[in-house]
Amino acid sequence: MESSRFSISRLLLYFVLVSLFLFVSGNVGRYLIEAQGLDRQIGMLVQGVIFTGLTLVVLYRLKRRNPEMFKNIGLKGVNSPSKLIVGIALPFILLVSGVLTAYLFGGIENVSLNLTTNVIIAILINAVTAFMYEAFPEEVFIRGLIFEEVHKKFRFIISLILQPLIFICVPIMVMLLASIFFSEPFAISVDYFILLYTFGIALQLYRKYTGTLWMSIIFHIVYLEVARYISMGSMYNSDASLLEFDEAFGGFMALYLSFLFIVVFSIVVLSILLLIDKRENKL
Template sequence: MNHSNSRFSNILFYIIITCLIFIISPTITRFLDQTTLPNDISQLLGGLLFTLLAISFVLFIHRQKNKNIFADIGLLSKVNLPFYIALALPIVLLTLSIVLGMITGTITNLSLSSDNSVWCAFLLNILVAFLYEAFPEELLVRGVILSELRKKLSFLPTLFLLPLIFALIGFLSHVFSTLIITGNLTIPPLLIPIQLYIFGIALQLYREYSKSIWPSIIFHLICLELSRYVFNQQNNPIIVFNESMTGMMMLIGLFITMYLGSIISLSILLFWKSKK
């Protein structure tokens, strides 16, 4: 087998294993949800499983295929100015989303929740979301798969190809985990893979600009928490406000400001970085 075919087989192998991990973890978590365990505990156990499977796969690659995998995926990258900028950008964009919402009249009566149980749920969900989604997904997709793709393809093709792979893996994970649990073949709404694709582009730009996987993990985690405890006012939010129309801040805050704002900002920063 020549080097090109070997590289392609590695990419395919990494995608298949990642897809299997994406299916196994939510399936077991949903099984646990049907037990007498509290929902938070089952989610936490599912997160631990997902993270352990992801780390185990990276360790397998390190031992069997690539001794430089930790450096390749940006897990141990040096901290530099682009790293700090990539960490700060989501906070700037969140502030901008709130300001835009207030200026346009989309939101009014802004305040912090005084419900301690809401804050406890939010803090616990940060840990769950890190273990169950942000860390293992970024480690496998923007880490393992991207590092192998970049050995064969340049930046621009992977910017459009990897988010497609990410959306496909997410789609298959939903379909097969639901099929295993319920016995029914359920196709998720088209909006979900579209959202995953746009989200995937933003996540990859964080990875590319910072040369580290950590800013993409942090951005992933922030977006998860914003969608659950800030922009979604139907789910005991930590920031309470009235919306002119239900769901508008999910559109303005998450899709336009966080996703598209990150894509535009990081594209400009990458262009500027390439010219220096």
Template sequence: MGWRILLGWLSFVAALGLAVIVTLAAQRYGFPVLAQQIILAVVTSSVAVPLIYLLRRYADNRPWSGLGLSPLPSGLPYLLLGAGFLSAMMGVALLAGTLAGWIRVVDVHLPVETLLVILINIPIAFFYEAFPEEVTFRGYLYTNLRTRFGSWLALLLQVVLFVSAPVALTAAMVAAGVGTWDLITFDYIVNLIAFGTALQLCRIFSGNLWMCIGFHLAWLEIVRFVIVPSDFALIEVEYLSPYGSYLVSLGSVIVGIAVLLGWTYRNRNRQKELRD
């Protein structure tokens, strides 16, 4: 199992690294930003997902369906559940920040340009971040870890692997002279830990990766285009305190973790009562 975990982790890191290399080359040749983003998305998913499929099929000798990725028609309710749940948690965080005096809602807009950008960004974010990350970490790696360590220890180990992936890639880029450590900050690591925990709890709670993908995708779009201190945002806000920004981006995820833990604990007690 150790080799399968390592190969699964390397599959994503290698895919992301190759995507970055190809995109840097495209940047040097003057490709527009949108084209670079599309390249990142296409290369990451087209390399990582097939490698994970091959590992699942030939190293694990297990069906792809065991990862919790149901066919999309049946997975659509879980996708919407994940997106809706994260949106609700964002709403709670925004309300709490407003009541605490950390956030002020300036205006609510519906700019056509922003809606168009969101429509364009959704498939890019899906194939660059949400889909390959969930298939790799909350799907393949967690499924293998759970067979040996159980759900909760597997969750912690998955978070460690999730955090170590961008750190390892950054280290490789720094060693190659094409990167810096600027992005690997304390805040970034804390966000990854919270985000990886919440996403894995979505998988444990629902048993379906589409909930993780919906949660992941909704968070990306909301923090980029919806609740933003800009007149191009759908909800234009002003952060009156640094805590306001943390509350929206990180607090909403932490609230989600608390809710998911509560639901999971309640369901386990209910199942125990039924067995008794």
């Protein structure tokens, strides 16, 4: 049985594993794409298969030691069906609100929906890849195993503050490994730091409110798809942008929609909902 007491060695082990898995899977995929001429979508899918496969091996080993592990990290069970529905609906409500207000306030104009078969297929394929290469393994490790380990020692609010810092350290570790093994430049911007930190808080609050790690996984995928096919659609893949528009300035929708509405407003709304729950439980 896994100990219910905090262990720094377990925490470091989880951090090292997720960093190494991300580094290995990412570089294998990049090698196949750049050196072997593999199609980019297939290469990214291979990355996802590797990352998710390694994560499942870890989960299997941990499950053998602790039968309650899935429940502990949120892969099993929810707080209530109604809260899960609210959790699933919230990012989509914020998405629609963000697009509408951006248009009404003049942040975007000449808006048109590009709902073609190619766009739908591209989004569906990318959603599968995002699940396997980013959302599932990262949430299992960061919002699951690592958060639960930190939460054994600290209260929720402290764990909520610390968890995004560990989340940020993962790509930093991957970039550091890349600079050591491949002599790649090492750099991280303040904007990237702020985005990852707030995004990490939002992801944890979605799990806290709904009681399931699957909600964090769903929100992770929604955010990535919004960023890639709406907010930055013209930059990520101009042929597969779900919403076409002219921005007031370059990067407006990435800041206004993806960051402010999808991430920050998720934190605000979920914090209010959790405070209401806490107050009702005291009555």
